[in-house]
Amino acid sequence: MLDTIAPPTDPQSEPAPKKPARGAHADPLDAPTSRPPVLRTIPRLLWRTITKSWDDSIFAMSAQAAFWQTLSLPPLLLGILGSLGYIAGWFGPNTEQIISDRIIGFAERTFSQNVVDEIITPTVDNVLVSGRAEVISLGFLLSLWAGSSAMSSFVDSIVVAHGQHNVRHAVTQRLFALWLYVCFLVLSVFTLPLVALGPTYVREVVPDAWRETGSQLVDYGYFPAVAVLLLIGLTTLYRVALANPLPWHRLLCGALLAGAVFWLASAVLRWYLSIITQTGYSYGALATPIAFLLFTFFLGFAIVIGAEFNSIVQETWPANPSKIDQVRDWVSAQTSDITDQLKTVPKRLPTGPIRKPDLEAAEPPQSPPRRSPDRPLDSER
Numbered sequence: 001m002l003d004t005i006a007p008p009t010d011p012q013s014e015p016a017p018k019k020p021a022r023g024a025h026a027d028p029l030d031a032p033t034s035r036p037p038v039l040r041t042i043p044r045l046l047w048r049t050i051t052k053s054w055d056d057s058i059f060a061m062s063a064q065a066a067f068w069q070t071l072s073l074p075p076l077l078l079g080i081l082g083s084l085g086y087i088a089g090w091f092g093p094n095t096e097q098i099i100s101d102r103i104i105g106f107a108e109r110t111f112s113q114n115v116v117d118e119i120i121t122p123t124v125d126n127v128l129v130s131g132r133a134e135v136i137s138l139g140f141l142l143s144l145w146a147g148s149s150a151m152s153s154f155v156d157s158i159v160v161a162h163g164q165h166n167v168r169h170a171v172t173q174r175l176f177a178l179w180l181y182v183c184f185l186v187l188s189v190f191t192l193p194l195v196a197l198g199p200t201y202v203r204e205v206v207p208d209a210w211r212e213t214g215s216q217l218v219d220y221g222y223f224p225a226v227a228v229l230l231l232i233g234l235t236t237l238y239r240v241a242l243a244n245p246l247p248w249h250r251l252l253c254g255a256l257l258a259g260a261v262f263w264l265a266s267a268v269l270r271w272y273l274s275i276i277t278q279t280g281y282s283y284g285a286l287a288t289p290i291a292f293l294l295f296t297f298f299l300g301f302a303i304v305i306g307a308e309f310n311s312i313v314q315e316t317w318p319a320n321p322s323k324i325d326q327v328r329d330w331v332s333a334q335t336s337d338i339t340d341q342l343k344t345v346p347k348r349l350p351t352g353p354i355r356k357p358d359l360e361a362a363e364p365p366q367s368p369p370r371r372s373p374d375r376p377l378d379s380e381r
Contacts, residue, residue: 065300258306
């Protein structure tokens with residue numbers, strides 16, 4: 001019987017476990033990756049962005065944005081340049097003309113030449129002539145509503161991309177877009193003079209020895225600086241348009257993607273329009289409006305696809321809740337516990353009807369027994 005018991009083994013006598021050879025891993029997940037997860041996930045993010053954009057009808061939303069941008073262009077210029085006439089004197093003489101030249105110069109780098117010559121330049125000139133008088137009219141109030149239509153289309157597209165289209169009421173969201181448009185006008189009125197006159201002030205401040213170098217830096221860095229400002233504004237729009245906003249820095253990637261898409265699309269469109277013009281094939285009088293609609297379509301397309309990309313990034317790497325959201329959730333949890341306890345109080349109370357005590361007639365006090373003259377009391381027996 002003792003022979004059947006296995007002798008104790010010495011731990012030191014057991015063979016050591018074999019180590020995997022260099023480059024071999026027991027678990028494939030433990031193997032080091034050649035590139036970071038973020039870089040490896042970018043192609044999948046782009047593909048998911050394309051599929052989600054298709055599911056959300058990006059072409060329909062871009063066409064809607066293009067229509068409202070075309071309709072909102074005159075009210076937009078009326079609101080900016082017309083209101084600018086009241087504060088132009090604060091920044092020096094010829095401020096309005098300098099700003100209009102900057103707008104036309106930026107449009108020449110963005111749109112085709114026929115769009116600039118036949119649509120943007122005449123509209124800017126007409127607004128500069130009669131815009132200041134129309135600002136104080138009833139038509140300006142109507143132009144605010146028409147001009148906010150483009151902003152409303154952008155807000156609708158952004159909230160649909162993030163799945164928050166049912167958070168706000170439709171009327172509330174339309175009024176919210178109007179409020180954003182008014183804030184945009186006020187900010188533009190005070191920002192455009194600084195952007196337009198900034199190069200002139202820089203050249204005056206730079207010493208004479210650095211005048212030529214400073215002028216070259218201003219010439220080469222002006223439009224990149226304007227592009228950075230536009231990216232900051234687009235990122236801010238991505239944030240404020242959401243009912244449940246995300247951190248600002250997490251929306252910057254979508255703004256960069258939108259800027260790259262619009263820059264590439266506008267370059268291809270300008271090349272295509274130049275080829276069409278050289279071949280002699282044109283749409284006649286409709287060539288310029290169609291070209292402008294195409295530019296506004298790609299602008300809306302870029303903004304929508306940037307919002308879709310931000311939504312996919314949020315689904316892949318959810319953002320941590322902000323401090324305000326954490327406090328709100330904590331307060332909600334505390335109040336829910338209290339309300340749950342209050343809901344159980346009626347269950348512990350009696351549910352029967354409340355009865356009033358019956359007022360029974362009080363019995364008269366009993367008189368002591370009377371002694372009969374011929375019968376003694378029990379105590380006398």
